[in-house]
Amino acid sequence: DTGVSQDPRHKITKRGQNVTFRCDPISEHNRLYWYRQTLGQGPEFLTYFQNEAQLEKSRLLSDRFSAERPKGSFSTLEIQRTEQGDSAMYLCASSLTWPGDNEKLFFGSGTQLSVL
Amino acid sequence: KQEVTQIPAALSVPEGENLVLNCSFTDSAIYNLQWFRQDPGKGLTSLLLIQSSQREQTSGRLNASLDKSSGRSTLYIAASQPGDSATYLCAVITANQAGTALIFGKGTTLSVSS
Numbered sequence: 001d002t003g004v005s006q007d008p009r010h011k012i013t014k015r016g017q018n019v020t021f022r023c024d025p026i027s028e029h030n031r032l033y034w035y036r037q038t039l040g041q042g043p044e045f046l047t048y049f050q051n052e053a054q055l056e057k058s059r060l061l062s063d064r065f066s067a068e069r070p071k072g073s074f075s076t077l078e079i080q081r082t083e084q085g086d087s088a089m090y091l092c093a094s095s096l097t098w099p100g101d102n103e104k105l106f107f108g109s110g111t112q113l114s115v116l
Numbered sequence: 117k118q119e120v121t122q123i124p125a126a127l128s129v130p131e132g133e134n135l136v137l138n139c140s141f142t143d144s145a146i147y148n149l150q151w152f153r154q155d156p157g158k159g160l161t162s163l164l165l166i167q168s169s170q171r172e173q174t175s176g177r178l179n180a181s182l183d184k185s186s187g188r189s190t191l192y193i194a195a196s197q198p199g200d201s202a203t204y205l206c207a208v209i210t211a212n213q214a215g216t217a218l219i220f221g222k223g224t225t226l227s228v229s230s
Binding site for chain 2: 110
């Protein structure tokens, strides 16, 4: 068990470009979450998967954002036509079951996106 | 809509002091509350999880309490050390919210000087 891993750690892109981030959750965890965090703020929920099904999307997740989790393993988050306002830390987290069942959430180290 | 507030936003203390971080939430119908630690530029590490039926949880020098009816939680850190310097965030899952994700506060940034 190597924990939740995210790749890349840092991404610098120009406005209008597309970017894709990857998250590998803890292997037996069937729930996977994406959060976004800007400086001085707490993480804000974007979307979550139970196995391969995307069960919920936040209003923060505009049409330019898409997430997948094929085969219920790793997940990707793609941002199309990036804007400067997309600059943030993108965090992935996983849990064995629903955190409301008193399961802890395990976070990756995040991908820091800078849009120039 | 659930809102989570953390006070103070920043705190500086000398090594060895005991300190308290505060978290408040507007909707008391929560399933649980978690405290996380975040080092600069890094992800979050879960410190303590308090179930809605519990009053407190302890782990080493950390003690978290929960008063669900008043919508408050505190994180007590005993005998602070420079290695405790980090941002501490609290998060709740609310029974009445449409979503199933944790709602976070903005955090308290702690600096412990040697």
